Each structure stands twice: as structure tokens, then as C-alpha cells.
Amino acid sequence: MSDAAQKPPSSLAIYLRLLSYVKPYVGLFMISIVGFAIFSSTQPMLGYMLKFFVDGLSNPDASLFAEVPWLSEVPWLANLRLLQAVPMLIVLIAIWQGIGSFLGNYFLARVSLGLVHDLRVALFNNLLILPNSYFDKHNSGHLISRITFNVTMVTGAATDAIKVVIREGMTVIFLFATLLWMNWKLTLVMVAILPVIGLMVSSSSRKFRKQSKKIQVAMGDVTHVASETIQGYRVVRSFGGEAYEQRRFLDSSLSNNDKQLRMTKTAAVYTPMLQMVIFTAMAVLMFLVLLMRGDASAGDLIAYITLAGMLPKPIRQLSEVSSTVQKGVAGAESIFEQLDEPVEVDTGSIERERVEGRLDVSNLSFRYPGCEQNVLDNISFSVESGQMVALVGRSGSGKSTLAGLIPRFYPHVEGRVLLDGVDVQDYRLRNLRRHIALVTQQVTLFNDTIANNIAYGDLSGAPLADIRRAAEAAYADEFISRMPDGYQTLVGENGVLLSGGQRQRLAIARALLKNSPLLILDEATSALDTESERHIQGALDEVMKGRTTLVIAHRLSTIEKADLILVMDQGHIVERGTHSELLALNGYYARLHARDFVEADDVSVGPNT
Known part of the structure; x- marks a missing residue:
């Protein structure tokens, strides 16, 4: 196998594959995007209202649209004074924002819950068609953890992450557009910090994904120990295993706790560093505003500073979403690993309503996957109906293995097992x-x-x-x-x-x-x-x-x-x-x-x- 074939898929490839499960809900998804677009558009509106408020402090009777000639010619708009307009517009903007918030949150929740449901069902249904060898290599605790815990992490990537990316991303776009419209020279100063932010996000994303994988394994260990103890509680109590199981569960829980703390530590260090970069840029921006204020009104300057001050929050949330996305990507990666596992081989095409039950085994040899020594070696016998x-x-000695090859719990390669003269591998x-x-x-x-x-x-x-x-x-x-x-x-x-x-x-x-x-x-x-x-x-x-x-x-x-x-010994x-x-x-x-x-x-x- 080539190195390219062994190379694990990128976070983007996994995330895009995860989002492909949104296709059945694309209509609802588009409604949620429209809702978040409405919500995001209200952010610069609210910030820009400060311009009218500050200007209204000195002249409350001024017309709201005095600076817009084609609107000031409309009679009822020309008579709209700042004293009445500012409170009225704030209420209208709040109503508009509420409509957008409802559309975005509700319909995205329907999409994400549907997505998680589909993944969970696909994962469970896939378990039913995987070969026996897969269950030999994976314990039940980790398989259960994948269906419950890992899918929950995918929920975060499919709901919170998408919501933050769309809502806060559009907010940043609308705020930048408004700032460019108000003063494009000053706004370009802020753009200079974007490469630094991108570098920090990329670096932290790799750490988050690596730590998320370790958390999944640790959580699987917790589920495995708990599952074994619950299922075998009679043995635990009969042989005085309570203290041993307590230690085993404590160790697995502490390991999970330690890995969770490492993830939190990474986020706790990363967030203030990002804030320092953003607020340093803000400090430079405020210095330049004071230096280059020109003939701008106090309302213009306060509105600009307010809108610029609104940028750090969505940018920080966009950067923090990386940890949520990487958790979801790590969860999705383990889910897709199982979904990509080869299913139980069924190349047979023969179907019979009833068989007589004649069984012929000839020159049958078998070894379990990954084993070098045969469990069965050159077995031959016949049984009449x-x-x-x-x-x-x-x-x-191989007795149960031989019995398990007849219903094809494991595929055999050497020799033949015939049921009514037909190889069992030729039956559906x-x-x-x-x-x-x-x-x-x-x-x-x-x-x-x-x-x-x-x-x-x-x-x-x-x-x-x-x-x-x-x-x-x-x-x-x-x-x-x-x-x-x-x-x-x-x-x-x-x-x-x-x-x-x-x-x-x-x-x-x-x-x-x-x-x-x-x-x-x-x-x-x-x-x-x-x-x-x-x-x-x-x-x-x-x-x-x-x-x-x-x-x-x-x-x-x-x-x-x-x-x-048939007397068997060593296969x-x-x-x-x-x-x-x-x-x-x-x-x-x-x-x-x-x-x-x-x-x-x-x-x-x-x-x-």
C-alpha cells in the first residue's frame, strides 16, 4: 500500500464528509442560514445607531435622513426626527434580530438532530453487517462509546460549530463591510492581524484534534470497565473483586479526566493569547482614530469605534470553534473508520427454499485473521441427511471453530464445506x-x-x-x-x-x-x-x-x-x-x-x- 493510501484524511475532508449528511435537510439548512444572516445584519445596525444617538444629543430635532438626499425628499421620512426615530429603530432592529435568531437556531437544530440521528442509525446498522473478526478485535465498551459519546461530539460540530461559523462569520463580514464603508483606510489596519489569527487557529486545531482522539479512547475505556463490571457483577461479588474494579474504574476515569484537562488547558492558554493580539490591534486602531479624526463628527467616531469594538467577540468565538470542530472531526473520524470497514462478505447467489441437510467437508484448513498457525488442518468428513x-x-482442539465455519461466521479459504453439494460460500x-x-x-x-x-x-x-x-x-x-x-x-x-x-x-x-x-x-x-x-x-x-x-x-x-x-486434537x-x-x-x-x-x-x- 502506498504512503498516500496510508495517510489519514485531513480535518477538512472529514468535516466535508460529515456535512454531506446534511443533504437530506438542505432546505431547512438554507432557512437557518437566512435566519443567521438576518441576525448578523442587525449587529452593525445596532452599532451604527450610536452615531444617530450621539448626534441627537446635540440636535434631537435633526432629520434622520438629512444626509441622504433621495430619502429626505420623501415627506414622512423628512419629518422623522432623531428624537422619535432612534428609539423606534432600536425596537424594530430587536424584532428583526429575534426573527433571525429563531429561524437560525430552530431550523439548524432540526438539521443537526436529524444528522446525528442518521449517523447513529447508520453506525448501529453497520454493526449488524460487520464480520465476526471485527468484534474479536474491538471490545463492546468502545463500540458503545462510539455510538453514544462520539456521536455527541459530532453533535457539537454539527450544531454549535456551524451556528457559530455562520452567525459569527456573517457578523464579522457585515461589521467589516460597514467599517470599510465608514473609513476604508483605518479598516485595512485591522486586516493586517488576520494572518496572525489564522496561524494561531491552525496551530491550535492540530492540538485539539490530537487531544480529542485521546479523550475518545479514554472515554471508551471508562465505558468498557463499567460495562464489564455491570455484566459480571455476580463474579465481582463472588470473588471479592469490588476493590479491584474500583481501582480499575478510578484509573480509567482519572485518565479521561487528565486528557480533558489537557484540552481545557490548551483552550485556556490559546484564548487569552488571541485576545491579546486582537486588542493590541484595537489599541493601534484607536490611536489612529484619534490621530486622523479630521472633520468627522463625534457620532461618526463613536460609531466607528463601537463597531470596531464589536469585532473581537465574534472573531474570538470563531477561533474557539476550532476546538469544537476538532472534537467533532475526531468523533466523525472514528465513526467513518467503522462505516468504512469491509462488511461481512456475501458473494453467494444461490437461494434454496429447503435443503436436505447433507454435509460434506473436504480438506478444510482455517486460521483466524492475524494468526500464523492453523486452528483446523485438513479436516474431511461427510454426514448424510x-x-x-x-x-x-x-x-x-478446534471443535467450535469447525461448527462456526458452517454458517460462515468466518470465511474459509482452504478446502470446501458443502451443504447439499453446494459450497456454503455460494449460498446467500x-x-x-x-x-x-x-x-x-x-x-x-x-x-x-x-x-x-x-x-x-x-x-x-x-x-x-x-x-x-x-x-x-x-x-x-x-x-x-x-x-x-x-x-x-x-x-x-x-x-x-x-x-x-x-x-x-x-x-x-x-x-x-x-x-x-x-x-x-x-x-x-x-x-x-x-x-x-x-x-x-x-x-x-x-x-x-x-x-x-x-x-x-x-x-x-x-x-x-x-x-x-470425530475425535479432534490440535486442529x-x-x-x-x-x-x-x-x-x-x-x-x-x-x-x-x-x-x-x-x-x-x-x-x-x-x-x-
Whole structure:
């Protein structure tokens, strides 16, 4: 990859890309610009009113438009005296300013909220189509922080920054135009300081962006620690981890606090330096006004000085907006990094309404992205439709990885995985996964009703009678019926209100309701007590009929019924055959069975807990 390709995008490029999300709201955006233009135009008007006020002190009966011949010829304007005109104009200018302020603020808020909503939705929807490897490399705390905190920083760049740039920028333009009209020679003196201001803004912008990136990472750490502690609060309390988690959260919070203070320190040093430059220019300007006053009236001079004195505030606000913009740019950069991530590969084109479930794996090798060593090495086996194959072996032997390649959670490069004679990579992803039901040891439930957790995703809207039949087959109906609201009972976050066995039975019921021709059970009965497992094993025996089943299990009762047992070790199939055949070999499986399965069987007949 070339250096140009590796070079990060500039702040301007990121900001322009961010503003491209404003396109759907361009009409509202234009109304807000008109509103801010109206508001900004009133600033020099109010300053210029001092000329009429000071001139009116010496001659309140003077005509307002005496110096404008073509207006003084209009009868009612010719009779308009400074005594009546100045108060009346101030009120009219205030009304005009209020109209502009409302149009600018309200419609820009609608634009910015729409923009942030669109970004947040795009970010979340993008998470749903990213490959598994992305979640392996990024912890959930940072991903959540990106959707919440980073998008909030973008809000500042999309609202406050744009508002300040438009409103204060137009104010500076209107003030400069008025000053040039009143005395262009003196005004050019003020223009001389603009390069100095530009240099200061450019220098500070780089610091603000760098510090904003560090703040994002630190905030992600805070969210990550808090999320882990909340999700694992039972482990924290069981093992006395409160003090450790307190220290961990304190360290991450202090780190975030320190980086926030560095950002504030940069702004605190930068703002007075900029003010010093601006007011030095003002001092020179006032000296020149006193020196070159000529025949200008007192009202002209006071109006000019007042208008010139109004310039530092919008210029300072324009310079300070750099920190807000850079925070937004840093937030947008991390958002766009995720949005630019390659999505889950789906080059398949084949869709089938139903498959028989015949599975053929040939010469399959696989390594995880970024790893040098194969997790699976030259795996080959075949399973006929309706057969059951069991994968056994020590932890880390590649069993779950092999099961995960069938629904294409990771793309394989070497070898083939065929479902009904078609490579799984040739199926459309959604169609492929529709034919596969997966139950893992780590059950995921949502903070919803029991019925909605069983009939989840593509199954939503299933009749309650079908949901009940699946629950009965999974031996879940007996505990569901005892709950206060039955199938409408809320299970809490990740099923926290249920026992481990109850959660596992709901997951099995979900797989049964899906009624897919290919069933993958990855330690699906590990969390069940003996009584529950006996009932579920009977249900699984029924549901496996006419359905290809891939089982990863340590329980003897499951393993011995398999049509084919594959014994895996370090990514290889070291033995294969039926339960009786493998015991007769008196090899790896026999030793594994004697050590692990018999122990598990002894535990299974112990007292229930």
C-alpha cells in the first residue's frame, strides 16, 4: 500500500464528509442560514445607531435622513426626527434580530438532530453487517462509546460549530463591510492581524484534534470497565473483586479526566493569547482614530469605534470553534473508520427454499485473521441427511471453530464445506443461515418477553401455539406456566431473572421453533441439571429425526448415540467412528472417555443443586 493510501484524511475532508449528511435537510439548512444572516445584519445596525444617538444629543430635532438626499425628499421620512426615530429603530432592529435568531437556531437544530440521528442509525446498522473478526478485535465498551459519546461530539460540530461559523462569520463580514464603508483606510489596519489569527487557529486545531482522539479512547475505556463490571457483577461479588474494579474504574476515569484537562488547558492558554493580539490591534486602531479624526463628527467616531469594538467577540468565538470542530472531526473520524470497514462478505447467489441437510467437508484448513498457525488442518468428513455427528476433544482442539465455519461466521479459504453439494460460500448468507439452527453454551436472551425470545428475528410473529409446542419439546413450558405472566413474562437483561438451565431451555426452544434441517448444538445441555437434561435429551432425540445434527458435547448420553464421532486434537481429526468402534480401538477416544466422560457421568448422578 502506498504512503498516500496510508495517510489519514485531513480535518477538512472529514468535516466535508460529515456535512454531506446534511443533504437530506438542505432546505431547512438554507432557512437557518437566512435566519443567521438576518441576525448578523442587525449587529452593525445596532452599532451604527450610536452615531444617530450621539448626534441627537446635540440636535434631537435633526432629520434622520438629512444626509441622504433621495430619502429626505420623501415627506414622512423628512419629518422623522432623531428624537422619535432612534428609539423606534432600536425596537424594530430587536424584532428583526429575534426573527433571525429563531429561524437560525430552530431550523439548524432540526438539521443537526436529524444528522446525528442518521449517523447513529447508520453506525448501529453497520454493526449488524460487520464480520465476526471485527468484534474479536474491538471490545463492546468502545463500540458503545462510539455510538453514544462520539456521536455527541459530532453533535457539537454539527450544531454549535456551524451556528457559530455562520452567525459569527456573517457578523464579522457585515461589521467589516460597514467599517470599510465608514473609513476604508483605518479598516485595512485591522486586516493586517488576520494572518496572525489564522496561524494561531491552525496551530491550535492540530492540538485539539490530537487531544480529542485521546479523550475518545479514554472515554471508551471508562465505558468498557463499567460495562464489564455491570455484566459480571455476580463474579465481582463472588470473588471479592469490588476493590479491584474500583481501582480499575478510578484509573480509567482519572485518565479521561487528565486528557480533558489537557484540552481545557490548551483552550485556556490559546484564548487569552488571541485576545491579546486582537486588542493590541484595537489599541493601534484607536490611536489612529484619534490621530486622523479630521472633520468627522463625534457620532461618526463613536460609531466607528463601537463597531470596531464589536469585532473581537465574534472573531474570538470563531477561533474557539476550532476546538469544537476538532472534537467533532475526531468523533466523525472514528465513526467513518467503522462505516468504512469491509462488511461481512456475501458473494453467494444461490437461494434454496429447503435443503436436505447433507454435509460434506473436504480438506478444510482455517486460521483466524492475524494468526500464523492453523486452528483446523485438513479436516474431511461427510454426514448424510438426518445423521448425527459428534465432535469431541480437549478445549482448543478446534471443535467450535469447525461448527462456526458452517454458517460462515468466518470465511474459509482452504478446502470446501458443502451443504447439499453446494459450497456454503455460494449460498446467500441469510438463506444459508435460515437452514441452520444454532444453540451454544453461551445463551443470549434479550430484555423482552419469553415468547419474543423464543420467536426471535425471522421467527417473530409465530403463533403462540407453535411457540408453546417448541417450549414443551424443550421442557420449558413447565416453568414458563408457573410464571406470573406466562409467556409474556419479561426475562430481564440477558435472562438474568432465569436460572442457567431455564435460559438454556429457551435457547433450545428457539432452535426447535426454527425447524431448520441442520442443527448445531455446541455444549447445548451443559447448563442443565440431570432431570432437565433427561427430558431435553428425549426432546432432542425426537427433533434430530430427519435432521442433520452436529453436536459438540462432553456428556456420555449424547456422544454414544452419534452416527459418527470425530475425535479432534490440535486442529486434526485423530480418530473417527461410532462410540463402540472407538472404544474398541482403545486409543485417544477411549482415554478421553475414561478420564472425562466417566467423571461427567459420576457428577450427573449426584444431588441436584
